[in-house]
Amino acid sequence: MKWTVHGERVLYDSEWIRLALTDVEIPGERRFEHHVIRMPAHAAGTLIHDHDLGVLLLWRHRFVTDTWGWEVPAGRVDPGETPVHAAAREAYEETGWKPGPIRYLTTYFPHNGLNDCAFHLFAADGATHVGEPTDPSESERIEWLSVDQVRNEARSGNIRDGLSLTLVLWWLNFGQ
Numbered sequence: 001m002k003w004t005v006h007g008e009r010v011l012y013d014s015e016w017i018r019l020a021l022t023d024v025e026i027p028g029e030r031r032f033e034h035h036v037i038r039m040p041a042h043a044a045g046t047l048i049h050d051h052d053l054g055v056l057l058l059w060r061h062r063f064v065t066d067t068w069g070w071e072v073p074a075g076r077v078d079p080g081e082t083p084v085h086a087a088a089r090e091a092y093e094e095t096g097w098k099p100g101p102i103r104y105l106t107t108y109f110p111h112n113g114l115n116d117c118a119f120h121l122f123a124a125d126g127a128t129h130v131g132e133p134t135d136p137s138e139s140e141r142i143e144w145l146s147v148d149q150v151r152n153e154a155r156s157g158n159i160r161d162g163l164s165l166t167l168v169l170w171w172l173n174f175g176q
Contacts, residue, residue, distance in 0.1 A: 001026070001027050001028075002027070003024045003025060003026055003027070004024065004025040004027065005022060005023070005024055006023040006024065006025060006031070007022070007023045008020045008021070008022045008023065008036070009021045009022075009023075015040060016039075016040070016041075017037060017038070017039060017040075018037070018038035018039075018040065019035065019036075019037055019038075020035075020036045020037075020038060021033045021034070021035060021036070022034050022035075022036045035114070036114065036115065036116070037114055037115035037116075037117075038115070038116055039115060039116060039117035041076045041077050041078065041079070042076075042077045042083065042117060042118040042119070042120060043074055043075060043076055043077065043086075043117065043118075043119050043120070043163060044074060044075070044077050044083040044084070044086040044087040044090065044119070044120040044121075044122065045072045045073065045074030045075075045087060045090070045119065045120075045121055045122070045163045045164065045167050046072060046073055046074070046087040046088070046090070046091045046099055046102060046121075046122045046123065046124050047072050047121075047122070047123045047124070047167050047168060047171045047175070048072075048073070048091060048095075048097065048099050048100075048123075048124045048126070048127050049123065049124070049125065049126075049147075049171075050125075050126045050127060050144070051126075053144040054144040054145050054146045054147065054149070054150070055144065055145050055146075055147060055150045055168075056072075056073070056091075056095055056097060056127060056142065056143075056144055057070040057071065057072060057142070057143060057144075057145055057150070057153075057164075058070070058071050058072075058073060058094060058095065058138060058139035058141070058142050059071075059139055059140045059141045059142075059143065060138060060139040060140055061140065062160075062161070065160070067160055068140075069158050069159055069160035069161060069164075070145075070150075070153050070158055070159045070164065071139075071159070071161045071163075071164040072163070072164045072167050072168070073087075073090050073091040073093075073094040073095050073138075074087075074090055074119075074163050074164065074167075075089075075090035075093075075094070076090075077120070083107075083120035083122075084102055084104065084120075084122060086120075087099075087102060087120065087122045088102055088124075091124065091127070092130065092134070093133060093134045093135040093138075094133055094135055094138040094139065094142075095127075095133055095142050096129060096130055096131050096132050096133045096134075096142070097127035097128065097129050097130065098127060098128045098129075098130050099124035099126075099127045100124050100125045100126035100127055100128070101124065101125050101126075102122045102123070102124045103122065103123055103124075103125075104120075104121075104122055105121040105122060105123055105167070105170055105171065105174070105175050106121050106170060107119065107120045107121070108121070108166065110162050110163070110166075119162075119163045119166070121163070121166065121167045121170060123171055123175050147172075150168060150172070151172065154168055154169065154172075
């Protein structure tokens with residue numbers, strides 16, 4: 001059944017996030033206010049695989065959860081930018097490697113009961129090293145891991161970021 005939206009009241013708004021109370025009604029049941037997080041920008045990530053080098057990942061710390069883990073290069077889709085362009089830009093900025101041909105894999109909503117953020121997932125075949133990352137604050141280190149190492153890191157819980165874990169598992173199952 002489709003819920004009816006009667007309106008929405010913004011409680012907080014910034015360029016990164018908007019918190020709203022949405023007046024919704026479940027057909028035949030009740031009407032109530034539901035907290036909703038609106039994301040003005042979506043995110044895009046790329047799994048870069050090179051036959052000889054492996055999979056390019058970043059080892060980084062996330063202060064919100066105070067955790068370390070492997071992540072794919074990913075980030076915000078800027079206004080006027082396509083998701084595929086954002087995926088390529090973020091990969092270059094965060095790693096210093098320009099991804100080879102990029103192909104679209106899927107788009108998903110990581111927490112669609114509470115927010116409207118969409119993650120666009122891509123894979124790239126190979127990459128060309130251009131230089132140091134233009135945004136060196138993104139990671140502690142950048143490494144090429146073999147496909148078996150990536151599987152083991154996912155299995156051992158060292159890929160904790162939702163976008164990265166979904167992309168790695170999707171690619172391992174459907175994208176190679």
